[in-house]
Amino acid sequence: MTSELLLEVINLKTRFHVAEGTVYAVNGISLSINQGETIAVVGESGCGKSVTMLSVLRLISIPPGEIASGEALYLGRDLFKLPEAEMERIRGKEIAMVFQDSMTSLNPVLTIGRQLTEPLQTHLGLDKQKARQRAIELLELVGISDPARRLNDYPHQYSGGMRQRVMIAMALACMPSLLIADEPTTALDVTIQAQIIELVEHLREKLNMSVIWITHDLGVVAEIAERVIVMYAGFIVEEALVDDLYEEPRHPYTQALLAALPRIEQRRDQRLRSIPGAPPNLLIEPKGCPFTARCEYGFEHCLVEMPPLIQVGTNHQCACWFDLSAGKPR
């Protein structure tokens, strides 16, 4: 509908100071999302997807964490400069987050009803009765049967899929403008995964909500997102519209990721392709392109300088010294 800029993250750097040294988790990420848009952030475990989002919401613990630089402009206001009380009003009300592990993300000693009505009471100022009424609606919305009774249950009385739906209901309770879904379907089986995706998509359209979908499942990405951001070792290596990315990946890492996907026409005795090597040690300050060691196109310059994100097509950006389409270094 509208295409107003909702959130813009500029040059975010997040570090963790631990006993072994400094972990360079996020190394200068810039991204933006418009109202009503769905973007996906993909990358393997530990590439900084979640830390980026937690940093934006200021949910990383400081210390050991540190937001070394960057801005997170939400409707023009820098979230990093807001006082904590102001931030509490934004969390859950403006920007909500659904976490990966539904089994541990609900408080085991509080009833579902209490956890669901809490944000309604704090953010919307509803009284107990109204909040309860709305909690019932929310549970109904995410497809929990007999919601009035199930509201009095504890998390252990719910199945994994139901808990994830409760998490989504909690995130949606105050109708946020932006939903950050941090791999909300990884712990679930495929049918429930599909239901959750459908549910979020349905609600996004209805509420004109923006969604940042964090995942490492490229299959899910194709289904939901308009734009994809590929992350590696705390850097954005490629950003493109979803179809362009699948059709013509411009970064060797994206290419390798797509090649690693199992294909239906593949022969069954054929082994899946994988990317040789392992992601770099984040304890070492990054210098040059972090993918070089595993890259088939890497050359000397890659070790010296991190390539900037450059425009390689309409709405297509890539950070690589090697021009894949031309087959030669830039």
Next chain:
Amino acid sequence: MSSLADSPSNVIQPHLDELETPPLSLGQLAWRRFRRHKMAIFGTVMIILIFLYCFGGMLVFSEADANFNDTSDRLQPPSREHPFGTDTIGRDIMIRTIYGGQISLIIGLTAMLVELIIGVSIGALTGYLGGWVDSVLMRMTEAVLVIPQIFLLLVMAKYFAQSIPNIEFLGRTFSGSVLVIIVVIGITSWPYLARIVRSQFLSIKENDFILAARATGTSTREIIFRHILPNSIAPIIVSATLSVAAAITLEAYISFLGLGVRPPTATWGNMLEGAYKYVQSAWWLWFFPGALIALTVLSINFLGDGLRDALDPHSRAA
């Protein structure tokens, strides 16, 4: 807001497996485990009986009966008229154990409350906030911990004893020394509880559900009191139960040494004061209050044991 209500009902259909009867609640599970613990049940029954004895006895005998003395009737062994005998100035020991028991139990419970308030607050603050708050408060806690408690108790009891006037409560007049003892026991017993609570907070605050709660905009105060505290309630309850027993014992110590609750207000502890001179000649002087203290402390400890097993979520004894 109303737009949620008209959502299509076909978004997600419930699965059959969601329709089965829900499992037992946390309370039901705990009760089932507690019931199996025979000594805990014994303890609970005993505690109820002791409470009935101390507070029910109030209805039969007045406080004046407890303090009524008839020196001609002194040091009488148990008889029909005085079931527990009489003391050195001819007061009825049974009635005194009733009224003394009230004080002892009240001291135990309120000292526990004082301990709970200080211990939980300090434990919660240090555990949740960490950093310099943690360092300062934990050093303070250790400072209290390294001084022998009984020594601290005696010094404080002696120091504060004269300064508190009598108080009216439950239609009775209490010696101000009761309040002193409560406060003194309370402020010397909290460090253990504070450390238990701190360690609970340290581990619970790292849970995903705390992060999730913060992500919905929950304030720090609510995180501490509504999310973390209920999760650490089991060890707190157990420790509080045991500290009632400890407080009753401590009161008996200091009263026995003559620095506790002042006569004529009776407690089980100060009834023992002076009784050591009659250990052989008038055994009923020390036997009845002593037995009541032992029985109460034992029962509370059994109850605490039972609660620890019942409230431990990892316990498989069901």
